[in-house]
Amino acid sequence: MLTTRNTALAKPQTLIPSVTDKKRIEQKRMDDVLLLLENLVDREEATVKLILDCLYDVGSVNLIDKKFPRRPVNGIIKYIARLSKPAFKVVAFRWFRKNSPQLITNWLYKKIKF
Incomplete structure (x- = not known):
């Protein structure tokens, strides 16, 4: 008795991802990095404010x-x-939280x- 073979080609399994x-995995990992950085800014609010405070002190004196x-x-x-330092701190922190x-x-x- 003769049997017929399935002529449809089976898709070969590849070990190398397409x-x-x-790209999808890369994008997912970069989204994870973004989420972690947003979390870091929210958790370390006091540290970010101190950093911005120091940058304002040095930058304003140098610019003036x-x-x-x-x-x-x-x-x-x-x-x-x-005198304008408190206003700067509020605006700078909002900008930092939103954009950084x-x-x-x-x-x-x-x-x-690469």
Whole structure:
């Protein structure tokens, strides 16, 4: 008795994932990094605020010294910069919380992409 073979070709199993699978996995892992960074910013709010505070102190003094070298004007503007610090902290933290996780994720992705 003769048997007929199935002429449909079976799809060979590959051990190497396809390019789309790699991209999907890569995107999923980068989404995980973004989520972890967002979590980190939320959990470490006090640390982020202290970092922004230090950056404001150093940056404002350097900017004022560069743009206003005359002594009397320089002192007045530094005093104004100290008064505006609380407003800066609120705005800077909102901006940091909203934008930094994505910016850091993109930067890290560029560092690991070949």
